[in-house]
Amino acid sequence: MENERQRGNPPGLTNNYVAQNVRKVRQSIGMDLRSLSEKLTEAGRKLSVSGVSKIELGDRRVDVDDLTAIAYALGTTPAALLAPPEGDTAFTGVPTGHTTEEVQAWLGGDAALTQAGLVAYWQQQAQDAQFEIEAAKLKLESLSGQGAAADLFRPHYEERIERFRARLQESNLRLLELDPAARPFSES
Known part of the structure; x- marks a missing residue:
């Protein structure tokens, strides 16, 4: 042979x-x-x-x-x-050991598959979630006292706040998995 x-x-x-x-x-x-x-x-x-x-x-x-x-x-x-x-x-x-989202971010050029790159990615995701929560809260406040028409939009912003709270929690959990010494982000 x-x-x-x-x-x-x-x-x-x-x-x-x-x-x-x-x-x-x-x-x-x-x-x-x-x-x-x-x-x-x-x-x-x-x-x-x-x-x-x-x-x-x-x-x-x-x-x-x-x-x-x-x-x-x-x-x-x-x-x-x-x-x-x-x-x-x-x-x-x-x-192995990366999430599907991390791999997609890597392929899209949004994150390096290194600890530092992924920590930075999840920090940015947490900050983005914080921003979206605050923006939706401000919109809800502006709807206060606006009458029945504003009541149509209220559930949309409440759902948005809950969705981004979940995203903030997900981002913090992954951030802490990658770097247990990292400071988690909180809703303002």
Whole structure:
């Protein structure tokens, strides 16, 4: 039995996500393999029908130039093609333990998957929740004494306050998981 030499690392989870997402997006817009191949060639990134098919099957790795060109040709974003299936947070080479929201924030460029990056992200989420609570409270106060018409809007702002209170609590809990010494945010 002869040993076959393998060059580089084998395709991992992220490659599988890209393969699935390329196929899903292409099919959702009704584009066939040939049309995608032609669009890529027009964009200056020649990729045969066979090459596109191999990408979708996970048999061909996607480099960053392919990824950006395919995203452009499909009318989507590179981040959308990299995204894991709903609820999955694992990526090749990335430690597990991140929430779906954290992974989405990372893919969107809103947070680094480091302790400092995630602490900053959740601090910002808590501050945003505080702001929304205060804004809704002020609106409720302005409705006071405005009559029956204002009563129509009151439940909306009360629900908004409760929703952002829950968001503030969620943000504080995750913040304290990441950094037990962090100062939790409170409603003013």
